[in-house]
Amino acid sequence: MKKFLNTPQSLLDESLNGFAAAHADILCLGEEHKFVRRRTLTPGKVALISGGGSGHEPLHAGFVGEGMLDAACPGQIFTSPTPDQMIAAAEAVHQGAGILFIVKNYEGDVMNFEMAAEMAEAKTASIITDDDVAVETSTYSTGRRGVAGTLIVEKVVGAAAERGIALGALQALGNAINRRTRSMGVALTSCTVPAAGKPNFALGEDEMEMGVGIHGEPGRRRVKLASAHAIAEEMTKAILADLGPARGSEAILLINGFGGTPALELYLLYHEARRIAEGGGVKPVRSLVGSYVTSLDMAGASITLSILDEDQLSYWDAPVHTAALRW
Amino acid sequence: MKKFLNTPQSLLDESLNGFAAAHADILCLGEEHKFVRRRTLTPGKVALISGGGSGHEPLHAGFVGEGMLDAACPGQIFTSPTPDQMIAAAEAVHQGAGILFIVKNYEGDVMNFEMAAEMAEAKTASIITDDDVAVETSTYSTGRRGVAGTLIVEKVVGAAAERGIALGALQALGNAINRRTRSMGVALTSCTVPAAGKPNFALGEDEMEMGVGIHGEPGRRRVKLASAHAIAEEMTKAILADLGPARGSEAILLINGFGGTPALELYLLYHEARRIAEGGGVKPVRSLVGSYVTSLDMAGASITLSILDEDQLSYWDAPVHTAALRW
Numbered sequence: 001m002k003k004f005l006n007t008p009q010s011l012l013d014e015s016l017n018g019f020a021a022a023h024a025d026i027l028c029l030g031e032e033h034k035f036v037r038r039r040t041l042t043p044g045k046v047a048l049i050s051g052g053g054s055g056h057e058p059l060h061a062g063f064v065g066e067g068m069l070d071a072a073c074p075g076q077i078f079t080s081p082t083p084d085q086m087i088a089a090a091e092a093v094h095q096g097a098g099i100l101f102i103v104k105n106y107e108g109d110v111m112n113f114e115m116a117a118e119m120a121e122a123k124t125a126s127i128i129t130d131d132d133v134a135v136e137t138s139t140y141s142t143g144r145r146g147v148a149g150t151l152i153v154e155k156v157v158g159a160a161a162e163r164g165i166a167l168g169a170l171q172a173l174g175n176a177i178n179r180r181t182r183s184m185g186v187a188l189t190s191c192t193v194p195a196a197g198k199p200n201f202a203l204g205e206d207e208m209e210m211g212v213g214i215h216g217e218p219g220r221r222r223v224k225l226a227s228a229h230a231i232a233e234e235m236t237k238a239i240l241a242d243l244g245p246a247r248g249s250e251a252i253l254l255i256n257g258f259g260g261t262p263a264l265e266l267y268l269l270y271h272e273a274r275r276i277a278e279g280g281g282v283k284p285v286r287s288l289v290g291s292y293v294t295s296l297d298m299a300g301a302s303i304t305l306s307i308l309d310e311d312q313l314s315y316w317d318a319p320v321h322t323a324a325l326r327w
Numbered sequence: 328m329k330k331f332l333n334t335p336q337s338l339l340d341e342s343l344n345g346f347a348a349a350h351a352d353i354l355c356l357g358e359e360h361k362f363v364r365r366r367t368l369t370p371g372k373v374a375l376i377s378g379g380g381s382g383h384e385p386l387h388a389g390f391v392g393e394g395m396l397d398a399a400c401p402g403q404i405f406t407s408p409t410p411d412q413m414i415a416a417a418e419a420v421h422q423g424a425g426i427l428f429i430v431k432n433y434e435g436d437v438m439n440f441e442m443a444a445e446m447a448e449a450k451t452a453s454i455i456t457d458d459d460v461a462v463e464t465s466t467y468s469t470g471r472r473g474v475a476g477t478l479i480v481e482k483v484v485g486a487a488a489e490r491g492i493a494l495g496a497l498q499a500l501g502n503a504i505n506r507r508t509r510s511m512g513v514a515l516t517s518c519t520v521p522a523a524g525k526p527n528f529a530l531g532e533d534e535m536e537m538g539v540g541i542h543g544e545p546g547r548r549r550v551k552l553a554s555a556h557a558i559a560e561e562m563t564k565a566i567l568a569d570l571g572p573a574r575g576s577e578a579i580l581l582i583n584g585f586g587g588t589p590a591l592e593l594y595l596l597y598h599e600a601r602r603i604a605e606g607g608g609v610k611p612v613r614s615l616v617g618s619y620v621t622s623l624d625m626a627g628a629s630i631t632l633s634i635l636d637e638d639q640l641s642y643w644d645a646p647v648h649t650a651a652l653r654w
Contacts, residue, residue: 018598
């Protein structure tokens with residue numbers, strides 16, 4: 001295992017300390033590192049809280065800040081955060097207008113956020129994201145997995161919350177975005193969980209996992225490494241088949257690296273995915289290319305298309321000031 | 328070799344097409360992909376042009392835009408761009424106030440930018456960056472290598488150019504920033520140049536290359552993998568020894584990933600480097616953590632400290648709107 005590391009046990013805390021120090025103008029850490037929260041809260045605004053296992057950075061802590069999340073709860077690596085983390089975050093950021101939990105569809109996350117919602121004193125609502133079209137159920141999920149599309153839900157709902165939209169309407173908006181947002185991923189290599197010290201799964205030198213999950217969960221099939229064009233075509237067409245877009249639909253196209261894939265390759269995938277989307281009648285009018293929802297050091301990437309209307313796109317365009325997204 | 332790729336020969340052009348399409352609001356491609364330039368130029372401003380071999384993305388094309396570069400010339404992977412690329416870029420972006428070339432200290436780059444300067448019709452000046460403290464000469468450089476600190480020079484000089492500073496003063500400012508900016512890197516794995524199809528150099532399973540260059544050039548020594556703390560300590564202390572900072576100096580601390588290292592590990596390095604810098608009497612008052620000056624898919628990172636005065640920090644803080652840096 002070749003990583004920058006002191007001990008696997010201390011990695012997360014040390015990394016969070018570095019993250020909070022590097023972005024002290026935007027955010028701060030909660031007690032015992034239970035959560036990351038905005039430094040400055042907006043009175044009367046619905047508070048948005050997300051969270052999940054670590055190892056997917058910058059998701060979710062990198063999306064805490066003006067225009068996006070109010071707090072994020074980092075679990076141990078690939079492990080759900082606990083309800084007491086969510087409760088502590090809710091108490092720290094609640095501003096009287098309720099709490100909206102944004103939860104990726106994994107059993108542990110869903111269960112723990114449900115427990116937190118029951119225990120919370122504030123009024124809460126939840127959005128469960130499940131944008132991954134690769135498989136219908138998976139190792140850690142009943143139903144589809146929530147993957148990179150989650151960042152689009154968090155951005156759009158975050159902007160709407162900033163404009164003073166109420167809890168119920170925000171939940172409806174988030175669910176609508178989730179339904180119009182679809183993703184699929186591919187792994188060229190495994191990732192290595194530090195505490196395990198060896199690759200999470202085995203992939204041959206000429207193999208890839210098509211439809212992989214963000215913890216290395218099996219996808220649709222393990223096949224021979226193909227050209228970037230063929231990979232982008234299979235993933236983009238699977239997404240288009242699922243979305244069934246009207247011709248001329250406008251979309252956000254997100255090419256998301258899994259942590260070990262450089263920008264040069266991600267932009268090549270963007271080039272391919274864009275042409276295939278356009279061939280399928282979808283026009284990418286907004287673009288995001290980078291490593292945003294990762295799987296530790298995995299080489300691989302996912303493609304996300306999110307078909308939004310004009311109002312929804314204006315939320316995407318609204319100012320955001322977080323560690324990982326800023327405009 | 329596991330990469331998103333159609334053919335090694337087409338990778339750069341396809342990736343640049345994707346890059347230009349994804350960031351069409353900011354930039355466009357020159358004829359035959361000779362350069363990337365800002366979509367909108369500022370009349371009367373000194374034009375800033377950089378460039379170098381590809382494989383270091385987002386450097387330099389990712390820094391083209393308001394507040395930073397006017398154009399960047401991408402060479403083939405790890406290969407200097409040619410003088411005709413630089414001449415074409417200069418003709419496209421010159422606005423009557425002269426051209427400033429920002430060049431990393433590699434023999435091919437320096438020679439070709441010199442030829443371009445001689446052939447250019449506009450008045451030109453050059454800044455050669457050589458921030459790498461690891462070795463005094465290297466495979467492709469006489470004198471120190473120019474590495475991640477180059478982005479700090481490009482940002483500061485870019486902001487100054489935007490404020491209307493003239494060519495000679497910009498060159499002096501860039502040289503001053505370069506002298507106060509020092510870096511050192513470490514590789515945990517090699518990178519693989521697509522056309523070669525195999526790792527650039529061999530590193531044992533328990534080895535790292537301390538002081539590596541951004542093309543995988545040898546560093547100071549090849550040693551056993553050490554803790555993140557020990558790695559950060561060796562690199563940060565080497566930088567501090569070279570800078571000889573006055574106690575209480577204020578600095579930018581940049582932790583730069585080489586392409587295959589995820590954010591979780593980079594923030595851990597930040598945590599370590601920050602404490603060591605503070606112990607050495609330097610206060611990191613600005614921070615940047617991410618993969619900005621990469622070596623294809625290499626796992627590894629560099630640390631940069633840049634000791635700036637108040638005016639220089641205000642240039643760092645000034646607005647920037649590029650593909651890779653935006654605030």
